[in-house]
Amino acid sequence: xxxxxRRRFLWILFLAGLALLVGVANATTLARMQFExxxxxxxxxxxxxxxxxxxxxxxxxxxxxxxxxxxxQNKGSLPGFVSVKMLGGRVGNLxxxxxxxPSFRAGEExxxxxxxxxxEPYRVLGWTQGTFRIARDxxxxxxxxxxxxxxxxxxxxxxxxxxxxxxxxxxxAIFQLKLRKALERNxx
Numbered sequence: 001x002x003x004x005x006r007r008r009f010l011w012i013l014f015l016a017g018l019a020l021l022v023g024v025a026n027a028t029t030l031a032r033m034q035f036e037x038x039x040x041x042x043x044x045x046x047x048x049x050x051x052x053x054x055x056x057x058x059x060x061x062x063x064x065x066x067x068x069x070x071x072x073q074n075k076g077s078l079p080g081f082v083s084v085k086m087l088g089g090r091v092g093n094l095x096x097x098x099x100x101x102p103s104f105r106a107g108e109e110x111x112x113x114x115x116x117x118x119x120e121p122y123r124v125l126g127w128t129q130g131t132f133r134i135a136r137d138x139x140x141x142x143x144x145x146x147x148x149x150x151x152x153x154x155x156x157x158x159x160x161x162x163x164x165x166x167x168x169x170x171x172x173a174i175f176q177l178k179l180r181k182a183l184e185r186n187x188x
Contacts, residue, residue: 032149032156032165033126039182042113042125044076047134050104051081055089062096064089065121066104068112074179076114084114085121102131102148109134111145111175128152132167132175143172 039045048068055064066084088098102124104110113130114122124130128148136143150166167175 032163033129035167035178036182036185038113038125038130039075039179040186041115042075042130043116044078044082044114044122045074045111045179045183046070046076046078046082046114047072047074047109047111048082050106050108050110052106053089053104055091057091061087062089062091062094063087064103068104071109074111075183078114082114082122084112084124086124086127100127100149100152102128111179129166134172135169144169145172145175146170 033041046068047070049071051067051069053064053066055062057063064086066086068082068084070078070080070082086098086101086103088096088101088103090096111132111134113125115125115130116122126149131148132145133148134143134145146168147166150164150168153162153164155161156163156165170178
């Protein structure tokens with residue numbers, strides 16, 4: 001190994017160690033949000049189809065902007081196409097992954113609970129908690145919905161413990177009914 005290669009290798013190790021320390025120092029624990037809380041706090045709720053995603057550097061971090069076609073709108077006012085901005089992604093050979101930040105593939109459908117402020121891009125409320133993936137059984141055509149956070153333990157503020165929960169393999173008709181009822185309860 002030449003001097004230049006060795007020096008470069010040591011710099012990479014140093015930066016990787018620094019990134020690890022920063023990552024540990026900035027670790028995030030999400031508090032579990034009940035379905036009704038997601039409905040209430042969301043600026044918009046919609047069934048969307050992912051059209052694609054693009055990652056780029058912004059203010060020293062990697063951000064991914066994902067474009068969606070709005071298939072069905074349940075709350076709020078969205079145009080026919082919406083972009084959602086989330087922390088993390090891949091730029092060149094660098095990959096930044098933030099635990100519990102959802103990522104989407106082109107063609108995939110999901111119900112997303114979105115949140116925004118004036119002048120800011122849309123974000124997924126509660127990250128994986130506000131993402132409900134749609135799966136279709138190839139044999140029967142039956143669609144089901146699974147909440148991304150159902151696979152990860154979340155901190156429950158009431159019990160002060162980490163626990164698994166969330167919606168798993170719920171038939172889409174029942175999910176839509178649950179969503180309509182929550183929207184009615186939260187209507188002004």
